[in-house]
Amino acid sequence: MFPFGLLSIYLVSTLVCLVILYVWKYRRYYYLAFQIPGPSILRMLHILFVCIIIEKLEVVHKILAKLIHEERSSSPCMIKFWYGTKLMIFLLEPNLIRKVYQTHLRKDPLSYSLTNPILNGPSIFQNNDIPTWKAHRKIISHASFSMTALKVHVKIFHEEAQILATKLGLKAVNRQPLEPEKMMGLSSLSMVVRAVTGLDFKIQQNFHDQHPFLSAGTYGLEMVGTRIANPWLLIPAIFNLSGYKKREEAACKQVRVFAEEIIGKIKAKVSEQMKNFLEDSKTNNFLCNYIEVTIRDQLNPTIPRRHVMTHDELVSEIIAILAAGMDTTKSTNTIILIMLALH
Secondary structure (H helix, E strand, C coil), X not given: CCCHXXXXXXXXXXXXXXXXXXXHHCHHHHHHHHHCCCCCHHHHHHHHHHHHHCCCHHHHHHHHHHHHHHHHHHCCCEEEEEECCEEEEEECCHHHHHHHHHHCCCCCHHHHHHHHHHHCCCCCCCCCCHHHHHHHHHHHHHHHCCHHHHHHHHHHHXXXXXXXXXXXXXXXXXXXXXXXXXXXXXXXXXXXXXXHHCCCCCHHHHCCCCCHHHHHHHHXXXXXXXXHHCXXXXXXXXXXXXXXXXXXXHHHHHHHHHHHHHHHHHHHHHHHHHHCCCCCCHHHHHCCCHHHHHHHHHHXXXXXXXXXXXXXXXXXXXXXXXXXXXXXHHHHHHHHHHHHHHC
């Protein structure tokens, strides 16, 4: 008979030896990691086990909310989590985040690399080169978040909110329950696109349920969560053979098409202004979006190329800003709608 028992002993012994050697090799990493405040591996495994057993989303949400509240009470600056053998640190203090960003930008290659496809490259959220990051941040913040730009944003948000209220009002005439999520997504996207780019695509008027950028972006972010929840999909060979790869590539192309359309419209506008020598006109006072500023720099041969975003970098920045703006805007609009409904 084949000695299965002896083989099992050898396999277990080999596995234990490999784990011991791995931990010993990275002993300093684990020693320093355990000095950082945060839940232990055993507690995380316990919570994961409980969440798997309990299928009710409301209960899982309460468990996770309790964990975060307890950890933030004990350590208000940062929280650590273990993803297998990888340590993930979440900074919670704005001053600490600013300090880290300005001194050391080595961000986690695992989680951030998963967002590279849908963002079409490293954006301001992922760039590890400090001079480049500072230059891009300066352009975006100075051109898009000035007081003049913010005043324009208020008007844009008010106009889009009125369109949304009209659409919701028509749906609520028969006093039947309605699902406002898709309309909220369209209104939020329209708000962000108009505020960031200065272009009005009339998204709420031209699209009923879904916009290609929304559906593609949502799938891209869902794919990030899918690969994290299924570690075997982190292996490139397995992921390339799966059906997820082709769908992700299609979503990335769809997102890029919208960003390219934005760049094309703004570039045509800027080229026309420069052709007609309108730099001193009132149009020039509306340089409150970084895309127009960047395109003007790209068309100006006197500016050193190292200080100018490339076309691919601009595409990535547009997608990243739209995605980030969509997240906060849609969440805020949803909260406002819920408060109005409760009132």
